Amino acid sequence: MQQIIPKKCTVLIIGGGPAGSSAATHLAKTGVDVVLLERAEFPRNQVGESLIPHFWKFTDQLGVSEKIQQQGFLSKAGGITVWNGQVHQILFSDYGYTRPGLHVERDIFDHLLLEHSKQQGALVFNRVAVKQVDLSSANPVVAYMDTRGEANIAGTIECRFVVDASGHSSLLAHQLDTRQNIGSEMNFLSLWGYFKDSRYAGVDRQSHSYSELNSVAPVTFVMSHEDGWLWHIVLREKTSVGLIVQSEKMKGMDKQQREFYFKQSCARLPHLKDLLRDAQFIEGSLQYRPDYSYYATQTCKENYYCIGDAAGFVDPIFSHGIQNAFYNAAVASLAISESLKNTAKSARYAQLCESRIQQFYGFSRALSLGDFGVHGVNRDLVKSLMKSMSPLELGLMLVASEMTNRSENFKQLAHEAGVWERFSQQHEQQKRGVIEDLKF
Ligand SMILES: Cc1cc2nc3c(=O)[nH]c(=O)nc-3n(C[C@H](O)[C@H](O)[C@H](O)COP(=O)(O)OP(=O)(O)OC[C@H]3O[C@@H](n4cnc5c(N)ncnc54)[C@H](O)[C@@H]3O)c2cc1C
Known part of the structure; x- marks a missing residue:
């Protein structure tokens, strides 16, 4: 009934x-x-x-954190980025987080x-x-x-x-x-699909086979490529791989052509092709979101x-x-x-x-747009949010924006808000986060 x-x-x-x-x-x-x-x-x-550890404070309020823990999602210690050839690693524990991020x-x-x-x-x-x-x-x-x-x-x-x-x-x-x-300055689309038996990037910066998930913690792997950037997120039974691509590059492509582009990129891009060398694409799993x-x-x-x-x-x-x-x-x-x-x-x-929602989106936009400008950002609202954030949280955001070459807005706003000094120590830490190379 x-x-x-x-x-x-x-x-x-x-x-x-x-x-x-x-x-x-x-x-x-x-x-x-x-x-x-x-x-x-x-x-x-x-x-x-990919969930960064900030989310726990919300799930605590909802009273659902324990159920999330019981689900046994994969915990991640941080992320590795390869951006314009430069490799960075970030560990949440360096920013005071005692609980992990998750791949869900x-x-x-x-x-x-x-x-x-x-x-x-x-x-x-x-x-x-x-x-x-x-x-x-x-x-x-x-x-x-x-x-x-x-x-x-x-x-x-x-x-x-x-x-x-x-x-x-x-x-x-x-x-x-x-x-x-958002405007023509940032016009990307996303294509993503799933693989079985992909290798994954471990917290030790090495690539591991799927069977090692219980012994070596994964990280989220993010890399720039000539048309945009990509993610590799290992889950419990499959791996999510997504490409962010300038919309212009895929103009006029139909479903089949998009799939060809995706598979070709997975087989060709450095690091990604190594992670996917033993993997099988799950047919029918490719999805597409334009103008996100x-x-x-x-x-x-x-x-x-x-x-x-x-x-x-x-x-x-x-x-x-x-x-x-x-x-x-x-x-x-x-x-x-x-x-x-x-x-x-x-x-x-x-x-x-309204002002809280616009403030948070403004912050997100200012962070994410980086070199793409600050279209639609209310600077005063963002600055007041930055003043209320903990230095560790700001430090983590700065590092993340540095790792992906998008930190200009963020630095400018932090200076204007008068909070830069509060977390410049984390900025130094970020420089230490540059690593020579990946071992895969
Ligand atoms: C390519 C890409 C990658 C992303 N990666 C990440 C990531 O790694 N980490 C992260 O935190 N976020 C990520 N996001 C963003 C994240 O997916 C969204 O921010 C999140 O899902 C938002 O949750 P929501 O509840 O607002 O919307 P949704 O999760 O989209 O839920 C909306 C729900 O509304 C329902 N609905 C829609 N229309 C109607 C209707 N008319 N009537 C009734 N129901 C309706 C839908 O069926 C859906 O279930 C990513 C987004 C994109 C585009």
């Missing part, structure tokens, strides 16, 4: 990825009646398998988070796609298509707040025409909040996506629960949330 979708609720969340599920958990924990509509059937696939299968990770939100009391419906949100009255009305049964059934649900966590499809930003592309950089100019109003990728996404280079999703969900949930307590202030809470 199918669970009936209610006609009304207090908060309606669109999408059950990390942003939506964590907002649902936060709100359900405080006793708010939450309905979450997800168009896919979970577990569903998603790109973005996103279908499992996201499912675990969504199940957790159900356990906290959120009403979750898979295979129900939101089509339209009517924001013309104080209480939004959300139109959906329920695809659970043999025939699709249209319906509506009225709520006090809509949270758009629809990810890359950014339903509300499209509807409200607030979605902006965009942002919404307005993310929060009195009765709606856009969070996670629905609010914007810059670039996967610093593994910021899931962290952003968690952060946005936390601030939006706080703004909503405070608004429920004090309706007269709901516009003010939405405004505060």
Whole structure:
């Protein structure tokens, strides 16, 4: 017997990825009646398998860290980059992190988070796609298509707040025409696929066979190439390999040509070809995302909040996506629960949330865009965020941006914000992070 979708609720969340599920958990924990509509059937696939250790502070708040640990995802000690021929290694433990980063299968990770939100009391419906949100009255009305049964059934649900966590499809930003592309200065696309039995880069800078995963910890491997950059992320039963490529390079290519380009790059690029020498490509696993950089100019109003990728996404280079999703969900949930307590202030809470979301994205953009400019960055907001960050966290970000030749914006903003001296020690450490070569 199918669970009936209610006609009304207090908060309606669109999408059950990390942003939506964590907002649902936060709100359900405080006793708010939450309905979450997800168009896919979970577990569903998603790109973005590298988590930097910052994420634990959010999963602690959600009360889900223990479940994540029990899942046995692969722990990673840091990353190795080969950028324009220069090799760097970064270890999270050098920046005060006592917990590791993770390589996660996103279908499992996201499912675990969504199940957790159900356990906290959120009403979750898979295979129900939101089509339209009517924001013309104080209480939004959300139109959906329920695809659970043999025939699709249209319906509506009225709520006090809509949270758009629809990810890359950014339903509300499209509807409200607030979605902006980053601009021609950074126009990349991504192609990614999966391999069986790939070797992996170990924390000892050597390449290891898959069977050694239990004895030598992996790192995320990132490398620049002539058309962009790539990642190699080993998971428990397969390995994710992704290419970020200037869109111009692949203009006019069809699916087959893209696959040819991908396979050829994997067989040709130094280091990557060594890691993949014993590996088999999992046929049918290649995926493609054009124009992945965009942002919404307005993310929060009195009765709606856009969070996670629905609010914007810059670039996967610093593994910021899931962290952003968690952060946005936390601030939006706080703004909503405070608004429920004090309706007269709901516009003010939405405004505060808006500036927090733009601040974090601005920081991410300033970091990721590097030489590509600072399109859409509110410098003052970013500087105030930098002032509140710990020197170790800033140090790690500086190093990461140095490793990938993107540190100009970051350094300039850190100087302007007057925080540069606080973490210049880490900058020295970064120089020590330069290593001669990889042993593979
Ligand atoms: C190439 C690439 C590599 C990346 N690598 C990393 C990485 O290594 N580490 C990292 O942290 N981040 C990475 N990211 C970013 C990361 O994947 C996203 O930031 C993260 O998934 C955002 O979570 P979310 O919940 O906002 O959106 P999603 O995870 O996309 O979830 C959105 C959900 O909404 C559902 N939905 C969409 N439309 C509707 C609708 N109309 N009705 C109902 N449901 C709907 C979808 O089915 C989906 O389940 C990467 C991104 C890209 C493009």
